[in-house]
Amino acid sequence: MASNVAIYARVSSEQQAESGTIRSQIAALLERVKADSYKVPAQELQFIDDGYSGANLVRPALERLRDAAYNGAIDRLYIHSPDRLARKYAYQIVLMDELSKSGVEVVFLNREIGKTPEDDLLLQVQGMMAEYERAKILERSRRGKLQGAKRGAVNVLSGAPYGYKYVGKHESDGDARYEIVFEEARVVQQVFDWVGKDRMSLGEVRRRLEESGAKTRSGKSWWDRTTVWGMLKNPAYMGQAAFGKTKIGEKRSRLRPQRNSSSKPRQSYSTYDVPQEDWITVPVPALVSAELFAAVQEQLTENRSRARERRRGATHLLQGLVCCKYCDYAFYGKPAKNRHGQHYVYYRCIGTDAYRFGGKRVCSNRQVRGDLLEDAVWAQVVDLLQNPARLRSEYERRLKSKSKDDPAKLEQERKSVQNKIARMIDSYADGIINKAEFEPRVKRAKNQLKAIEEQERKLAEQNQNSQQLELLIVRIDEFAAKLTGKLLDVDWETKREIIRSVIRRVEIDQDEVNVVFRVTSFPFELAPSGAKGLQHCRKRAIPISVQCDT
Numbered sequence: 001m002a003s004n005v006a007i008y009a010r011v012s013s014e015q016q017a018e019s020g021t022i023r024s025q026i027a028a029l030l031e032r033v034k035a036d037s038y039k040v041p042a043q044e045l046q047f048i049d050d051g052y053s054g055a056n057l058v059r060p061a062l063e064r065l066r067d068a069a070y071n072g073a074i075d076r077l078y079i080h081s082p083d084r085l086a087r088k089y090a091y092q093i094v095l096m097d098e099l100s101k102s103g104v105e106v107v108f109l110n111r112e113i114g115k116t117p118e119d120d121l122l123l124q125v126q127g128m129m130a131e132y133e134r135a136k137i138l139e140r141s142r143r144g145k146l147q148g149a150k151r152g153a154v155n156v157l158s159g160a161p162y163g164y165k166y167v168g169k170h171e172s173d174g175d176a177r178y179e180i181v182f183e184e185a186r187v188v189q190q191v192f193d194w195v196g197k198d199r200m201s202l203g204e205v206r207r208r209l210e211e212s213g214a215k216t217r218s219g220k221s222w223w224d225r226t227t228v229w230g231m232l233k234n235p236a237y238m239g240q241a242a243f244g245k246t247k248i249g250e251k252r253s254r255l256r257p258q259r260n261s262s263s264k265p266r267q268s269y270s271t272y273d274v275p276q277e278d279w280i281t282v283p284v285p286a287l288v289s290a291e292l293f294a295a296v297q298e299q300l301t302e303n304r305s306r307a308r309e310r311r312r313g314a315t316h317l318l319q320g321l322v323c324c325k326y327c328d329y330a331f332y333g334k335p336a337k338n339r340h341g342q343h344y345v346y347y348r349c350i351g352t353d354a355y356r357f358g359g360k361r362v363c364s365n366r367q368v369r370g371d372l373l374e375d376a377v378w379a380q381v382v383d384l385l386q387n388p389a390r391l392r393s394e395y396e397r398r399l400k401s402k403s404k405d406d407p408a409k410l411e412q413e414r415k416s417v418q419n420k421i422a423r424m425i426d427s428y429a430d431g432i433i434n435k436a437e438f439e440p441r442v443k444r445a446k447n448q449l450k451a452i453e454e455q456e457r458k459l460a461e462q463n464q465n466s467q468q469l470e471l472l473i474v475r476i477d478e479f480a481a482k483l484t485g486k487l488l489d490v491d492w493e494t495k496r497e498i499i500r501s502v503i504r505r506v507e508i509d510q511d512e513v514n515v516v517f518r519v520t521s522f523p524f525e526l527a528p529s530g531a532k533g534l535q536h537c538r539k540r541a542i543p544i545s546v547q548c549d550t
Contacts, residue, residue, distance in 0.1 A: 003439070005038045006045040007078045008065055008085065012053050022050055029078045032109055038076070045074065054087035057095075066095075069102040070450060072443035081110045103442075149243040149280040154178060156243050156282065161234055162217050163188040163287055178241075178284040185287050187214045188237060192288045195232060196295040201303055202228050206355070222358045232300060238293040239286030242279040246271045316345065317374045317496055318506055325509035327351040327363040333370060345370035349508070368508055378495065380515050381502055382488075410456050417449045 009025040026048070030040055045068070047061040068074050077099065079085055086092045099106055145156040155176040160166035163185045164178040187209070194200045194208065202225045209223045216223060235242050252270040315333060322331035329351040336346050347370055350356060351363025421442060428438040490498070507514040 003435075004045065004073055004075045005033055005041045005078070006047060006065070006068070006074045006076070007033065007041055008047045008049075008061070009080065010049040010052060010054060010059070010061075010084050012051070022048065025080050025084070028080060028109060032107070033078055036107075054083060054085075057086065057091055066098065069099055069104045070446065072103070072439070072446050074102075074104050076105045076107065078107045078109070081108055102446075145243070146280075149282055152283050154241075154282055154284065157241055161236055162231060163237065164284070178236075180285055180287070184217070188231065188287050191228065191231060192237070192292055192296055195299050196292045199299055199302075220358065222355065224356065229300075232296050235281065235293070236284055237287045238290045239284055240281040241284045242276075243282055244278065244280050245274055247274050248272075316347075316370065317492070317499065318347070318377060321500070321503055322347050322368075322373075322506045322508060324349045324351060324363060324365050325507040325514065326365045329363060331368065331508060334367075336367070347373055347508070365508060365510060368513075373506075373513065376513065377499065377503070377506060377515055381499055384502065384517065385498075407456070407459060410452055410459065414449065414452045414456065417445055417452060421445045421449070 007026065007029040009022055009029060011022045011025070026046070033040060047065040047068075049059045049061040052059040052061075065074075065077075069077070082092050085095055096106065148156040153175070154166075155169055157166070157176070160178050163181060165181050167177050167179050169176045191205055191209070194205050195202075200208075205228050206223045206225055209228075210221065213221065214223075215221060216227065231237070248269045249272045250270065319333065320330075323329070324331060327349065329349055331347040331349055333345050334348045335343065336348075337343055347368040349363050349365045349367070352361050352365065352367070354361045424433070424438060424441055424445065427433045428435070433441075502517055504516045507516065
């Protein structure tokens, strides 16, 4: 009888996770565990992935599950169906083979797994069919929604903005519709009047909304400017809801993970905006006239021109790289005046903006004068690239830290441990040792095997890197000579590309700025011209420290 029982559950979207869909999976799994006369698994053996796509294998709970299985911590695993384990047939086979080699018995609630080749074939066919059905459903859904939008069906919208309530087809007479929420609609109409007729700015609109006590859809009493802007740009309020405003594409690269977010993304794709001329409009009840909506768009354009709004995209040299060491929020560039009335661009911590957090700031870090910070960071980059001794010392340090392990000896130890595990399995199968003796021995042996394999992996990486580093040490002087005189004359775009290539992040603390470099195997090569791709002192200097991050 299995002593260590675990469960695995997954839902694909954050919406499903928030609506509690995964709870029904967990309840069904625990019920089956009890029906099979096993104890309810401990919390650490309940592996739950909320809102993670099954189209990739990089999922936090799945990673922990695979580690636990490899370490011998699981004997029996309950899963609702193979597609919860993975959407792709190939991934299912990889995971099932891995779990089988770790001695884990997998139980699917929707079918029994046998031990014959025919049963394995059935699982493979089921995985292929699940993958095929998923692709077919997605394509049919896309085509169906597209045709529905062209017919003017509200069903394709699936939700309603502030001021409306979405009534699904099951709640109505078969066709979904928008119903006006009069309390919210009055707020929407008031906002459009303030901007279109009274010519107010978004900041003034936000202040008036908070003073009037108006609540957001989520019940908050404070409003964000982007929320107001999105409301004023939404054509649904003039009776023409837009379908197809976004599309799914390749996953965007990120300089660094966002605050309190995992380094492993939930989805394997990113969402992109679609040009407005490609939107499909669906008729809905109007809250404002088309004339007022047009007047609001003109006023927003005028507000932008008066505010001299800068172009979207890269507007600051260190954009996306500066973060707060105090609260871990990002810094953003903002024009401001100092106490002497001089205009500068400052880098400011998001956590110090009270309006973002219901009127109360969450960080007390000071803002950073942009020109001082950018000059200081660029000086550090120039010094690093023009002084090969710093690069040479880092590369030589890595060569000296090369492991002294013998590959042949590690391979011999790995084979010895593998043979030991095989002998223990045979002894257990023949009844020579009982389960109480078998389990701890196998677990220790597997941990030993994992450590050896990790040593082999690191040794292979070190051998490969050492060959590259030996060549690089010879070329460092030549590389530095090529940069001489060029770094002082590069344009803004090239300078930004160099900074993004050699710096991982710039951390702003209360009393210092810490530059963390990304030291890779190959030094950065200067891009051609045109290529795209300090704290305000207040009477005391703040030092900049430098740190290399591998």
